[in-house]
Amino acid sequence: QVQLVESGGGSVQPGASLTLSCAASGFSFSAETMTWVRQAPGKGLEWVAGIRGDGGKVSYGGSVKGRFTISRDNVKNMVFLQMDDLISEDTAVYYCAMGMTYWGQGTQVTVSA
Numbered sequence: 001q002v003q004l005v006e007s008g009g010g011s012v013q014p015g016a017s018l019t020l021s022c023a024a025s026g027f028s029f030s031a032e033t034m035t036w037v038r039q040a041p042g043k044g045l046e047w048v049a050g051i052r053g054d055g056g057k058v059s060y061g062g063s064v065k066g067r068f069t070i071s072r073d074n075v076k077n078m079v080f081l082q083m084d085d086l087i088s089e090d091t092a093v094y095y096c097a098m099g100m101t102y103w104g105q106g107t108q109v110t111v112s113a
Contacts (some may be wrong), residue, residue, distance in 0.1 A: 002026040002102040009094065011105030012086055020081040020107060022096030030054065030074040032099060036081045038109075040090035048094070049081060063089070086111045 002069075008020040020036070022048045036048040049070040058070050069082040079096060093106040 002095045002098065004033070004045035004098060004102060004108040006094065006096050006104045009109045011110040013113055014031075014087055014111055016086050017018065017084045017108060018086065020094055020096075020109070022079045022081075022104060024045070024077045024079065024096075024098065027098065029077040034072060034079040035072075035097045035100065035103065036070060036079075036094060037097055037100075037105075037108075038090075038094045040089070040092040043092075046092070051079065083109070088112060 003025045005023045006020060008018060010018060012018055031053050033050055033052050037045050037052040038048050039045050045093055046061060047060050048064055051070045051072050054070050060068060067085045072079045088111050091111050092111060093108050094105040095106045
């Protein structure tokens, strides 16, 4: 079955960097667009970034564009989110998703001074 397992979250100060990872299994990974979605405390889901199956096209939400970088490794079946220049508004649970149907359990990112 489809499994998505995120890792790499943590607590950091503003301006720091973090890299989130998502290990995928149970489907044809290289054929699927993968996305990162987040949910801040008390708020709804926010689409963060997406990457096409072949890695040839990436897209970002407006609030993270220029600071976050999505990438993937189709050999290791993993997708990554490099987050730079973090701000308090980036505090959220970050989810890896496939087809917006399958989701991981999420990983917490807290940005605080």
